[in-house]
Amino acid sequence: MSAPAINPEPAPLQGAQTVATDRSDRQVKIGSFADPPAPTECPTSFLEPIMTVLERASVCTLDCPDTCSLTVEVEGDRIVKVRGSDALPYTGGIICNKVGRYSTEFAHGANRLHWPLRRTGPRGSGRFERVGWDEALDEIHRRVTEVIERFGPQAVIPLNYSGPHGMLSMDSMSLRFFHRLGASQLYRRALCGGVRSEAWAGTYGPVPGIGPETAESAALNVVWGNNATVANLHLVRNIRAAMRKGGRLAVVDPLRTKIAQQADLHLALQPGTDVLLAFALAVELERLGAHNDAFIAEHVSGYEEFMTLARAWPPEKTSTECGVALADIRLLAGWMAAADPLVLAPGNGLERGRNGGSGIRAAIALPALLGKLGRHNGIVLGAGNAFPKTPAQLQRPDLIPPGTRTINILDVGRHLERDDLDPPLRAVFIYNHNPVVVHPDQNRIKAGLSREEIFYVGIEIAMTESMQYCDIVLPAASHFECDDLYASYGHHWLQRAEAAIPPVGEALPNTEIFRRLAARFSYIDACFRASDRELMDDAVDAADPRLHGRRGSEIPAGEAVRMTAPDGRPLALFDNVMPATPSGRIELASDALAERWGEVARLPGFRPRGGKFPLALISPSSASRISSTLLGRGGRPSDAPPLLMHPDNARARGLGDTRRVRVWNDRGSVILSLQVTDAVPPGVVASEKGAWLATSPTGQTISALVSADDRADLAQGACFNDTGVEVGPA
């Protein structure tokens, strides 16, 4: 990683504005400060400090599809402001409030980790002592070596997720290290995103759909299970532009989100019934004669099987099951039939339930039935496939010893708590992840993390509640302190950023931490000594025409490179990209999915919600955090998000608007304030995800109520939006 070259000689001040030099030697006016005194003035005035604020180009790495380009204002080694930049045309200088407001705290706040720590108190107590890097790495080496000698290398496991989305900081040198070590493999996608990816790839193959910019010219945008205003901000900007031109917006979501409030039509369906609604729309579109027979004959397989299932759910029947008015189903179908262009933007919301894979598959089948796929029509999904990534080079899976087991991330809590594996898990590296807050079955994972027989290493930017359980905590550099390469899972632009400030305290980039760990374990091959520039080169295929002959390290910082077709046009499925399924067609029935996830996954299906708890809890994104990251709100008792409940359900339980309530099921109990509102339909309660345990009088948050054993119908995915609960007075 190259340290930022802060210009020690500020450029001459002009007028009332500081002029500084950014990393590309571009002079930029960035603030209003007093002019320096002229040389003829009293020399003592030179003793007054002159504030020099520099601008650095950066990229937001948080777990968000927008991957905004940023301008970071830096004073000395400190970030003083983060705002949007124009480097990425799609985000165009606009960023969300949470990053604008809380990034300085994120980098320099009281919770920031500055140096390695060793635990001195009980697990979870937060009592640590400062140690040096050598001491910390030596202890990790000693303890992990003991585990390997006694139990074998598979007793070690990384427990990581997607805190940062930089290609280097997320999964590069870290995985090389664990692969070489022979640690148990972790299947991470079950926690989030895996269901959606599988549904998409099973239907269309690993290809990009259309870019989100396309929403701007849609006659109808359908936003499905996507709390876009807080989790996909720039899509909303494009949708609003379309609406100003007369386009319509329909939103499918149990919750009346802000984007739903702005919609022409909101279908507030019951969680888990998306597949039925999509079936009903398919049936209604057929009745309207809107199915595009020629397109289907040429490009779609499994049509008759799909429609046979769908016809069992005509709108009249589906209306009751989904809790959506029959007229609204018919209205949406009519709009979809008429709209040209039609853009569908599914989010992560509908994947997080027992029927998540089926819901997405049935929804994304609708544009195929209509033949509305191409340059302007289509589905905003699959963006991660737009980039020429080379994970085999970057992560080196060839280093994995044959026969190494793979463990679903959702099962880790159970394995830690119950020791039900052979060999058992005895050394766990937690990084890019806050499992105590975000994993389902929170009490189970806490019990696992409390076990003294297991050695826990944490690598983090801040002292999270997960880090408080660790034996050794290593301070990680934030994305403002690292060089990295950024693909996106929401758009088709590749970006590179250099560090805006040096690492805070003794923090190190993830790549350097694992480089040092590899050296401690005497892994001396060149791949463990690769620099960050070399890792960037390993991350993407320089020979791919999308990179125009540039290696990853040669992507200009402060610019964004659009992934285009050879003709220079934006990538768009059925314009310059075709399905990449085994048949080369759109597969509404998928043998590939059946092979991976069982015969039941061959076609979309519906499983009703069972269980003894009457209310369905959903957990939407927060406008203040990215999951549990940033902590703009979410770390103090007063920050607990409310529980939203429909007036009918509140009345039936004798609950008033201002009371604190207890939300519970067999797994846990959470105290929340109650907000009675018709923003949720009857039978559904909602509370934002990601609040820290410190917000809760019971030391539990809503993750404690979610089962880690209930799985979606694809990818063994977590069912965060499909949890049965009851609610009563606190």
Ligand code: SF4
């Ligand atoms: S969290 Fe999303 S919207 Fe906010 S700055 Fe980061 S990428 Fe942009």
